[in-house]
Amino acid sequence: MGNLPRERLTPSYPFDRSGADYSGPVFVLSRKGRGAKLIKSYICLFICFTTRAIHLELVSDLSTDAYLLALKRFISRRGKPCQIFSDNGRNFVGLCNDFAQFLSSCSKDIVDYARSQNIEFSFIPPYSPHFGGLWEAGVKSCKYHLRRVVGGAHLTFEELTTVLTQIEAVLNSRPLAPLSSDPADYSPLSPGHFLIGRPLTAPVCEEDLTQEPIHRLTRYQRVEQLRQHFWTRWAKEYVSELQTRTKWRQNSAELSPDQLVLIKDSSLPPLKWQLGRVVRTINGSDGIARVADIRTSAGVLRRAYTKICPLVDNEHSWRET
Template sequence: MGNLPIDRTQLEYPFLHTGMDFAGPVLKADRKGRGSKTIKSYILVFVCLAVKALHLELVTSLTTESFLAALRRFMSRRGKPQTLYCDNGTSFVGASNELSNFLKHNHDKLQSGMAENLINFKFSPAYSPHFGGLWEAAVKSTKYHLKRILSLTHLTYEELNCCLIQIEAILNSRPLTPLSSDPSDLTYLSPSHFLIGCSLLSVPQEPLTEENISRLERFQRVEKLKQHFWSRFSNEYVTLLQHKTKWHTSTDQLQVGTMVLVKDRALPPLLWLLGRVTKLYPGTDNVTRVADVRTKKGVIRRAYNNLCPLPIT
C-alpha cells in the first residue's frame, strides 16, 4: 500500500483539494401528479480530502455544460478548489456506459476549462478505482441507501434536490473523533465543524418511518425519505466503527474516560448519542464486556457490541 497523497495529510480550508465522482443514475419525475414521466438524473459527489466533508450536486445530464454548471454551483458555495481529483472515465466500476464515456470524451475540454480557472484537474489511471478510495466510499455511502429509498416514490427536481441536501447534512454530521480528552467533555468533531463551526442540527419532525408513503403529502414524502436514509446510514456507520473478526486474544480494551458512540435506533436525524466510559465490568475470565457510559441522558450500562470507540488522532 502506498503512502497517502500529500493533500490528504495537510489540513487546509475545506474543499481546497477535492475528489469527485458521479453516482447514479437516479430517476426523477418531470412534474407532479399522475401521468408524469421519469427522467434519469445523476449525483455529483464532492469530497474534501482534508476533512472528509461532502457536497452533493444534482445534475440532469452528463453533458459538459451540466457538469460545469454543477461545478460553478459548488464553487459559489464552497469556494474555488485548488486541485480536483477524478477517476478516469474507464475506471467507473459497475457504472453505466454513459458515466464511462462522459469523462473519456470530454477529457481535453475539461482540462482546458479548469486551467482557465486556475484549477489543477488530475485524473486517476485507467482501471484503478482504488486511487480514489475516499470519494468512492462517499459514493457508496450516498448511493447504496439512496437507491433503496428512492424506489418508494418519484420526486421532482426540486424535491429530489431538497432530499439530497438533507442527506448531505446527515453525512456531514457523522462523528470523527473526540474534541478533547477531558472526561467531562461529550462533544465530538464532525465534518460540519469545518464548514459552519458547529454541529449540524435539524428542526424536529414527527416520525414518519411507519407511515404509508402513498398517503403522505409531497413535502412529507421528502421528510420520510430523509428519516429512512438516516435510519439506514446511522446503523451502517456504527457497524463500520466496529470491526468484527474472529479473535483468540483480547486487544484494545476500553479505558475509563474513552469517548464512545452508543447505538440507539430511536434517535432522530442528525443526533448521535455520545458518552464517556465511567466504569468497566470484567467477567469471570477477567475480560471486560460491559461498561457504564455517562451520556447527556445520564449514566447507562451497555455491552461492548453497542459501544463504538471513536478514533483518537
C-alpha cells in the first residue's frame, strides 16, 4: 500500500481540496398529488480531503449546467476550493454508467469553468477507481442506507433535498478522534467541528416515528421517519466498521486508562454519540480483559469489549486504517 497523497495531509480549511462524485439515479416526484410523474435525479457528493467532511447536493440531471450549478451552490456555502479531484470517465469503459458518460462528454466544459474560477480540476488515473477510495467510501455511506431507508418512497425534489441535508448532518457528526487528552472530557472531534467550530446539533427532538405505519403519517412526518431510519441503520454500520474484523486468535489490542471510546447504543437519537473514558479493565479467568468500566457524563458504565470502539489516540499519527 502506498503513502497517502500529499493533498490528504496538507493542513487547510475545510473543502480546500475536495473529491467529487455522483450517486444515483434517484427518482423524485414532479409535484404532489395525482398525476405526478417520476423524474430521474442524481446526488452530487463533495468530500473534504483533510477533514473528511461531506457535502451533498441533489441535481436534476446529468448535464454540464446542472453540475456547474451544484458546484456554485457548494462554493457559496463551503467556500471556493483550490483543487477538486474526480473519477476519470475511462474508468468505466464497457460498463453502463451514466456518470462515466457524463464525464467523457462534459469534462472539457467542467475543466474550462474550473480554470476560469482558479480551481484546479484533476482526474485520477484511468482504470484506477481505488485512487478515489475517499469519495467512494462517502458515496457508499450515503447510498447504501439511503436506498434501504427511502426504498420505494416517492418524495418531491424539496423533500428529498431535506432528507439529504439531514443525512449530511448525520455523516458529519461521526466521531474521528478524542478532542483533548483531558480525562474528564467526553467530547470527540468530528467533521462538524471543522465546519462550524462546534458539534452539529439535532433539531428539537421529534417523537420516535420509526415504528409508525406510513399511512398514518403526514408528508412532513414521513421525511422525519426516513431520517430516523437512516440514523439507526447507518450508525450501526459505522460503529461496526470501527471494530477490528479479524479472528480473535491473539490479544492484539488493549484498552488503556483514560482512553476515549465510543459505546454502542442503538437507542440513542440522531446526532447523539455515547462516549466515555476508560476507568479500568476487568480480566477474566484466563487473564484476558473482555470487560471495561467506562466513565461517561451520566456515570460509570460497564460494557463488554464488543460494545466498545476505541477512537484514535492522540499519541498516534493520523492515518487511514
